[in-house]
Amino acid sequence: MEQPEQRNDVTEIHIKELAAVLWEKGWIVLLAGVLLAGIAVLGTKLFVTPEYESVTKMYVLNKQDSTAVNSSDLQASAWLTKDYAEIIKSRTVTESVIKRLNLDMDHEELIEKISVDTPADTRIVTISVLDESPYMAMRIADEVRDAAADQIQKVMATEAVNVVDEANLPDRQARPNLVKTGVLAGIFGVLAAAVAVLFVHTADDTIKNREDVERYLKVGTLGIIPLLGGKRKM
Numbered sequence: 001m002e003q004p005e006q007r008n009d010v011t012e013i014h015i016k017e018l019a020a021v022l023w024e025k026g027w028i029v030l031l032a033g034v035l036l037a038g039i040a041v042l043g044t045k046l047f048v049t050p051e052y053e054s055v056t057k058m059y060v061l062n063k064q065d066s067t068a069v070n071s072s073d074l075q076a077s078a079w080l081t082k083d084y085a086e087i088i089k090s091r092t093v094t095e096s097v098i099k100r101l102n103l104d105m106d107h108e109e110l111i112e113k114i115s116v117d118t119p120a121d122t123r124i125v126t127i128s129v130l131d132e133s134p135y136m137a138m139r140i141a142d143e144v145r146d147a148a149a150d151q152i153q154k155v156m157a158t159e160a161v162n163v164v165d166e167a168n169l170p171d172r173q174a175r176p177n178l179v180k181t182g183v184l185a186g187i188f189g190v191l192a193a194a195v196a197v198l199f200v201h202t203a204d205d206t207i208k209n210r211e212d213v214e215r216y217l218k219v220g221t222l223g224i225i226p227l228l229g230g231k232r233k234m
Contacts, residue, residue, distance in 0.1 A: 021201045022194060029193040036189030037182040044176050052134035053174035054141040057126050057164035058149060060084055060156075080156070081118035084125050087155060088116050088148040096147040101139060113137075114144060124164055134170045141167035 022029065060081070087093065094110045097103070103110065117126040127145055131137035149161035 018198055018201070021197060025197045028197060029190055032193030033186040033190035036192075037186035040185030041178050041182045044178060044181050048176050049132055050173035051130045051132055051175050052137045052170040052172075053128055053130050054134070054137040054167045054170055055126060055128045055165070056141045056145045056167040057124055058145055059162045059164050060123050060125065060152060060158055061160045061162060081123055081125055083156065084148070084152055085116040085118050087151050088125070088127060088144065089114060090151065093144065093147045093151050096151075097140060097143045100143050100147070103140075110140075113140065129167070130174060138167045138169045 089111055091107050094107045094114075098105065098107075098110060113130050115128045115130075117128070118124075119126075127141055127148070129137045129141040129144065131140060145163070145167070152158055152161055
């Protein structure tokens with residue numbers, strides 16, 4: 001009946017010991033986190049090209065819309081926004097934008113820059129464009145919206161596509177997010193350093209003090225012999 005209690009005591013001792021090791025080596029753990037965060041932020045600034053995001057919104061008005069609109073009409077129109085999203089990313093729209101702006105890219109490359117959001121219960125379509133140039137991101141967003149409006153009216157036989165928001169000129173980069181990058185790298189550095197400290201401690205099976213003798217050899221100590229340099233010998 002005493003064995004489980006002894007095991008619990010040993011487990012508690014080990015946990016306290018590991019916590020003490022982490023507390024003692026805490027400066028190493030924190031330093032690793034800070035260094036890795038700094039390296040990640042610096043590397044991102046040097047090697048990752050920043051991109052800017054411009055957003056424009058449009059509202060699609062169906063021909064069957066009238067002053068009296070019931071809930072089923074709104075639901076059906078909301079479902080249609082998914083079709084509008086597919087039209088926005090169609091080759092007809094992208095090639096029209098490429099031609100109008102004389103862009104040095106193909107359909108696939110332009111599609112990678114465009115994202116379309118169609119929130120539920122609304123007929124507003126949001127078009128976002130990422131580009132290395134904030135001015136070009138704005139121009140592409142506007143051109144995509146205009147080309148998509150023409151194509152939607154042609155394909156879906158809608159009455160009109162009204163502009164809700166013109167594309168904005170972004171004044172700060174959308175990605176990479178330096179703060180997020182630094183925080184994630186710092187957390188990873190702290191965890192990695194903590195694991196390394198605990199691994200080194202648990203892998204070291206040398207006897208260093210009286211407590212180690214009593215714990216591992218299960219014998220008591222009669223005395224301590226001091227050595228030069230401040231070290232002691234059991």
